[in-house]
Amino acid sequence: MDHVVVVGAGLAGVRSIEALRAGGFTGRITLIGEEHHRPYDRPPLSKAVLLGETDSTVVDSDLDALDVRLCLGTAAKGLRDGVLETTEGELEYDGLVIATGATPIRLRGEGRQHVLRTIEDALTLRERLVPGARVAVVGAGWIGAEVVTAAARAGCAVTVVEAGESPLAVALGPAVGSHTTDWYARAGVELRLGAMVGTVDADGLTLMSGARVPADVVVTGIGVRPAVDWLKGSAVRLDDGVVVDEHLRTSLPNVVAVGDCANWWSRRFRARLRVEHWDTALQAPDTAAATLLGEGAVYDPVPYFWSEQFxxxxxxxxxxxxxxxxxxxxxxxxxxxxxxxxxxxxxxxxxxxxxxxxxxxxxxxxxxxxxxxxxxxxxxxxxxxxxxx
Ligand code: FAD
Known part of the structure; x- marks a missing residue:
């Protein structure tokens, strides 16, 4: 194998490069990233960055020492056998790592809605979290709860609109999620449960019930979708992300997938898992790189994540x-x-x-x-x- 292309310059992408080099790969590596930044960590975006404690979360990895050709501001558009199509032209590869992560889901409506996925998203939202601002957060999941924490701390008047019976109901079930309801009350946040948003408007939200939630700032935190649209029409099998086996192999030879976009077979849990958390993006690349290098590694972790809220x-x-x-x-x-x-x-x-x-x-x-x-x-x-x- 002479040339490995890594698509997606996030944590899973950069860790794949480190793992390839650590595994002895001496050929060429090209990293394709749609964003204009060197790989950075996302967990601090909803924590230290929103709280104003830091402006940069760049991953501590020396891409120059790893001898990588870096193509930033370049998006992958499609895939044929051995050829990656990008916005800057075609690129031949012998091995390919798909690490394109996930994209936030947005609500309907013409009003401005903030999402939180990129450093720009975080810095833009931070500017608007000022004392007295009326902030409506849609979704009391992991990201929603962290945004609420930062907004409440900034002195905003926060209302949360959540479709479920409790915060974190989708992730943990309402019985467990309801034990966090009190955290919202203590932070002075209004929590509206069982409420569905119809549209985001210029001056707030209109709920399905017709009720209005006036707001200066709307933040949508209702989940993400794997960023794999660019693979539609290729021979890579897609089903809630890129379908991979326990070696993180896709349906195409010498193509692996890792991180938020990968839907892998877990031997341990006898189930398909797609885990949108940092530890998976950190660890899975070791197996993906070993697979590309022809070793029989199996990815079978006990998934782990954390959240800092209230x-x-x-x-x-x-x-x-x-x-x-x-x-x-x-x-x-x-x-x-x-x-x-x-x-x-x-x-x-x-x-x-x-x-x-x-x-x-x-x-x-x-x-x-x-x-x-x-x-x-x-x-x-x-x-x-x-x-x-
Ligand atoms: P990403 O980090 O999304 O990187 C993918 C990269 O691919 C992106 O830069 C994207 O622009 C690029 N890309 C997409 N499509 C293309 C294309 N067609 N061509 C080229 N490039 C493309 N996890 C935890 O465990 N704990 C936390 O507390 C936590 N907090 C979080 C807070 C926030 C605000 C966010 C957004 C995530 C958080 N996570 C947390 C999740 C964690 O950050 C992700 O699981 C991790 O970033 C996934 O890494 P990844 O490399 O798979 O994807």
């Missing part, structure tokens, strides 16, 4: 199914530090969510990995370390 560190490890039963560790109504474990029918740990209990997530992730059984009564006792359950 002064809490929220962490999650594992993969939960609708049938798993929930066991609370601690009482969220009295104790600010609590966890939830999801146990399978035969008492194995499927997933763990922790609020300011970092030990539970570290130990829980290892237990999910080991696949061992737990004693549910001990799990329910927050005083017993999870590793001793």
């Amino acid at each position: 002064g809490h560190m929220v962490q999650f490890a594992g993969h939960r199914d609708a049938g798993d039963r929930m066991v609370l560790r601690g009482d969220p109504r009295r104790d600010p530090k609590w966890s939830v474990c999801w146990l399978t029918a035969d008492d194995r740990l499927a997933a763990v969510l922790t609020v300011d209990r970092p030990r539970d997530v570290v130990q829980g992730r290892k237990i999910v990995e080991s696949g061992r059984r737990l004693d549910p009564l001990r799990v329910a006792d927050a005083a017993v370390a999870l590793r001793d359950c």
Whole structure:
């Protein structure tokens, strides 16, 4: 293999290059990125950048030392056998890494709506989070909650419109999500649950019910879609992202996919997973690079992510199914530090969510990995370390 092209200059793209070089690849590498920036980290965009603590989150990676040809401001448009079509012309490759991430979903309507995906999005929104500004955030998911945290801290008058029964209902289910409702109230934020937005207008939101939410700033945080439209019509199989096997191989030879856009087969959970979180973009490239270099690596992690909201560190490890039963560790109504474990029918740990209990997530992730059984009564006792359950 002489020439590997990496499409997408985000974390998964840059990590793929590092992994290829670490794996001994000495051929040419070209990095194609639609944005005009060197690869940067996105988690701080909704945290330190919005809070005004930093303006740059560039990934600490020496692309010059990695001997990469960098094509920024260049978008991939299509793929044929061995040829990548880009806005700047065609490029032949022997190996290809697809790492094009995801794009925010927008609401209908003519009014201005902010989304949060790029550094420009974050810097533009930050300027508008001024004391007294009426901010309407649509969606009380991970990004929504972090935007609300920053907006409330900036002194804005914040209203959140959420279609579900509770914050984080899609990610965690309403029973767990409802334990975070109080965080909104304490931050002085109005939370409207079970409310669907019809349109974004010049002066706020119109809900499906006809009710109006006046706002100076509208932020839409209702999820993302894998950025794979450019692959439509190619031989790469798409289904909620790029379909890859446990080696991160696509349906085309010598083409792998990683990060937010990859939908991989998990041996461990016997399910297809597409995980839109930082740790996946960080780790999966090791397997993708090994696959391109002809090694038999398998990607089978216990997914992990974190979120910082309302002064809490929220962490999650594992993969939960609708049938798993929930066991609370601690009482969220009295104790600010609590966890939830999801146990399978035969008492194995499927997933763990922790609020300011970092030990539970570290130990829980290892237990999910080991696949061992737990004693549910001990799990329910927050005083017993999870590793001793
Ligand atoms: P991306 O970072 O999206 O990079 C993909 C790159 O590909 C982009 O630069 C894009 O412009 C480019 N691209 C797209 N299409 C093309 C094309 N056709 N041609 C060329 N280039 C293209 N995760 C956590 O675990 N914890 C957090 O607290 C957390 N906070 C987050 C906060 C924000 C605001 C955001 C947006 C994400 C957050 N995440 C968090 C998720 C995490 O940042 C992502 O999972 C990670 O960025 C995915 O990396 P990626 O390289 O797959 O995709």
